[in-house]
């Protein structure tokens with residue numbers, strides 16, 4: 001009976017989309033290439049650039065600024081040669097470098113200056129408030145009594161004046177304190193960028209921890225337990241999927257990680273998946289040079 005169950009699970013798995021997405025997964029290979037970028041360009045350039053995407057036979061790389069972009073462009077031949085040493089990298093006949101991070105949905109279009117101009121114009125319109133005579137007097141008295149250094153005092157006074165004017169402008173435009181830290185944020189926001197990103201990271205970690213113990217959970221269950229939104233759930237699954245696959249490659253706890261991976265993929269509780277089920281279903285995972293590093 002165990003064999004019957006195993007066969008049907010195997011058959012079903014072989015016919016399913018999941019198998020395709022797991023074994024012929026370009027995304028995973030690109031992910032491994034992203035992680036190996038440092039081995040290709042060295043630590044210094046890897047800190048200033050990252051593999052953004054693959055468009056057919058062209059690899060798209062984002063670079064933090066122009067000097068590094070220039071350095072990478074001059075190394076293009078070498079980079080292609082090193083890519084060709086690997087199974088996945090062989091397909092690339094060109095590497096394109098772009099400065100800055102991509103705009104949504106336009107991975108291969110360089111950023112224009114108009115976005116920066118629009119932002120500057122927004123600032124010019126927002127920060128219009130000036131300090132009153134009284135406020136300037138107050139600031140002078142305060143710095144006189146608190147900053148003994150004559151050379152530093154004018155500079156600090158100037159910075160405080162600017163920051164006070166910014167604050168007045170923001171309050172006038174309806175800005176209010178961030179829920180977590182009190183920094184002023186625009187009326188339509190509840191959190192500042194830093195606090196939002198901190199909360200998102202925390203939620204992602206919490207969701208991933210939950211899924212590590214119970215990889216089979218569907219979105220509705222996870223939402224009830226952690227209150228995460230769908231994109232966080234998907235990201236947590238992706239993080240774990242890559243982690244299990246990497247552990248399997250590195251031959252760490254292979255039977256357990258195969259069960260976890262299968263449970264995550266088919267939403268079946270771990271206790272209903274035997275080591276043999278997992279071993280038989282996940283017989284062959286793609287191998288690349290990167291994975292053996």
Ligand SMILES: [Zn+2]
Pocket residue numbers: 178179180181182183191192193194195196
């Ligand atoms: Zn905040």
